[in-house]
Amino acid sequence: MLASGEIPHPKVLLILGHPRKDSFCGALAEVYAEGAERAGLEVRRLILADAVFDPNVRVPSPENQILEPDLRRAQELILWADHLVFVYPTWWGTAPALLKGFLDRTLVPGFAFEDQEGGPGPGCGLLKGRSAHLLVTMDTPPWAYRLFIRQPGHMAMKRATLGFCGIRPAFVSSIGPVRSAALALRQAWLDRVRQEAFRLPARLAAARRWARLRAWLKILRLQFYPMTWVAYTLGALAASRGRPWSALGYGLGYACVFLAEVLTVLGNEWYDQGTDRLNRHAGPFNGGSRVLVEGALGGASVRRAMRCVALLFLLGLSSLAWALPTSHRAIGLMVAVTCLAVSYTMPPLRLVYRGLGELDVALTHSFAAIACGALLQCGTALPPAVWQIGAPLFLATLPAIILSAVPDLEADGAVGKRTLAVLLGPRRAVALALGAALAAAALGLCGRLLGYYDGLSGLAIYLAVAHGLVLAWRLARFFRQGAPTMRIDGLMVLALTYLLWFGLIPLVHLL
Known part of the structure; x- marks a missing residue:
């Protein structure tokens, strides 16, 4: 697990949240894995389209619903990883139903956060020490998604989900508009994502330094x-x-x-x-x-x-x-x-x-x-x-x-x-x-x-x-x-x- 000290070779879990494996998101996931392996990182993949599970929470509290074998394996992989990479498209302003259902069933109380008496309190995340990167495709121009729609999907994943569970920092790469993009532009995006993976250790080290500085400012x-x-x-x-x-x-x-x-x-x-x-x-x-x-x-x-x-x-x-x-x-x-x-x-x-x-x-x-x-x-x-x-x-x-x-x-x-x-x-x-x-x-x-x-x-x-x-x-x-x-x-x-x-x-x- 990623701690306050420097981890030069973090273990990476790559989670493909697109329901079609042959999508552009699938290509992004492959080049990210290639870049991470070239950087000497250990990479494991979790393809949600291949996982068999009920995406719906059918009991009053999700931790009481029996986990399917694929979800138990997913929890084991999350605990193994230092860095989580989510690759998914933006549909209707947020993540697709497949990824949302996976998060609903997997990030349950007792695993992802502490369910305190009277409701979750501050600092209840149980997945602290991990970081994340969101590779998100969209057909909306990223600047319009940020300025006019106010990034609901990014905020939900980065703060309300991962941040709540203690996963910080969470980097975000918005890629789009994809549908109208020429082949050369798509190739440039693939090259950029490959480089993102290659420079992950340096980026995490910089993020830890900034986090420490923010912590000192906060404690003062x-x-x-x-x-x-x-x-x-x-x-x-x-x-x-x-x-x-x-x-x-x-x-x-x-x-x-x-x-x-x-x-x-x-x-x-x-x-x-x-x-x-x-x-x-x-x-x-x-x-x-x-x-x-x-x-x-x-x-x-x-x-x-x-x-x-x-x-x-x-x-x-x-x-x-x-x-x-x-x-x-x-x-x-x-x-x-x-x-x-x-x-x-x-x-x-x-x-x-x-x-x-x-x-x-x-x-x-x-x-x-x-x-x-x-x-x-x-x-x-x-x-x-x-x-x-x-x-x-x-x-x-x-x-x-x-x-x-x-x-x-x-x-x-x-x-x-x-x-x-x-x-x-x-x-x-x-x-x-x-x-x-x-x-x-x-x-x-x-x-x-x-x-x-x-x-x-x-x-x-x-x-x-x-x-x-x-x-x-x-x-x-x-x-x-x-x-x-x-x-x-x-x-x-x-x-x-x-x-x-x-x-x-x-x-x-x-x-």
């Missing part, structure tokens, strides 16, 4: 970093009023803040593997990146990365102390804030296991980040703006972090993670999030009335209040529904965009 969860940058910048701008601006202090300071956040995120990923494995409701805003639990990166690599980031953080602090001798108070604060941030899941404190996780996140993303930016500019007492800006931002952050634990409730409770959703129950946690959202709006209005914000940026407070009311209404409706444990991506988007107001409005005002 960069979508959550801009808010910390906004809070840090707010503190720097508030403290620099009437003082010389220290670009060096700002840049080195944010480098340290960024590294501290990276260390926190990696630590959360490492120490949350227990709950992430159990989580059936993971999404883009909860449940972690799933890079470790799905095996996209190894644990040893992540631990090494954590050590490297910690070392870079210490080097950053040393550079800051050398460049700005007056920054010792800011450095002390950064060390304290970093310890607080990483202690969300990291021993010995493990604040989220003590019911303090949400408070930790809200503090580090509001008051703490603002104070770090401010101290690096003034080096003395914090200006009052830190508290004026930090209070509504703190309250606006709470709804998002509280809500993110609702889909995770069952998994978190199973490993002893004491989020507010676990401690209070989901309905009370949602009620607390609603109260925080309204309190943030009220503080924003007070800031406007007291003259903290003026001009157009101050008027935007009324838009933030309107957003807060919509969020409160959605939270109240979710509360009345019983706050069920499920993915709440729409509600999370509403909560995350709400807190942006309380960073961007004072940022525009200070600029």
Whole structure:
């Protein structure tokens, strides 16, 4: 099976899904096999037109239907292979009935994916470590199939079928329009497919490198970093009023803040593997990146990365102390804030296991980040703006972090993670999030009335209040529904965009 290491000679299973063996698809399959064998690859063939099986699922669940001998052999070949090549035509926008029936009967729960209680969950594919290539003929021009029809057949095979079973990457070659193609063009397609097979090992190696890079970007969860940058910048701008601006202090300071956040995120990923494995409701805003639990990166690599980031953080602090001798108070604060941030899941404190996780996140993303930016500019007492800006931002952050634990409730409770959703129950946690959202709006209005914000940026407070009311209404409706444990991506988007107001409005005002 294809693993994270390089396999120079992957075993190839060639599956011809056209019901006629003497078709152009049959010719493509033959030249692919020829190219693969010339490259030194071991190739086996599976000709669906020769297989004897019932393509229809006649029982409530396909794994309960007895497999014909040809389908049992097909499963054995799939397990043997490192790389699957499907050759088939596009009929009515998707694969022919023969191939669809083969997939329905062969890729059954327990073989192709794990049938978890309550339905298949994320990362349930059992055929991980394999890759695929779709050689698809069509009479529609490939560009029209892509732009106007939106590739339903490609998407169904690549994502909903193979991807769901863990088979990644899946390359796609669209060949057409075939019916009107001259003999010379058909020969060019055959030559191209032969070369595709010949360069398979190099292509897979490149794909693994890209997949690893994507996994590192995914585990870093960069979508959550801009808010910390906004809070840090707010503190720097508030403290620099009437003082010389220290670009060096700002840049080195944010480098340290960024590294501290990276260390926190990696630590959360490492120490949350227990709950992430159990989580059936993971999404883009909860449940972690799933890079470790799905095996996209190894644990040893992540631990090494954590050590490297910690070392870079210490080097950053040393550079800051050398460049700005007056920054010792800011450095002390950064060390304290970093310890607080990483202690969300990291021993010995493990604040989220003590019911303090949400408070930790809200503090580090509001008051703490603002104070770090401010101290690096003034080096003395914090200006009052830190508290004026930090209070509504703190309250606006709470709804998002509280809500993110609702889909995770069952998994978190199973490993002893004491989020507010676990401690209070989901309905009370949602009620607390609603109260925080309204309190943030009220503080924003007070800031406007007291003259903290003026001009157009101050008027935007009324838009933030309107957003807060919509969020409160959605939270109240979710509360009345019983706050069920499920993915709440729409509600999370509403909560995350709400807190942006309380960073961007004072940022525009200070600029």
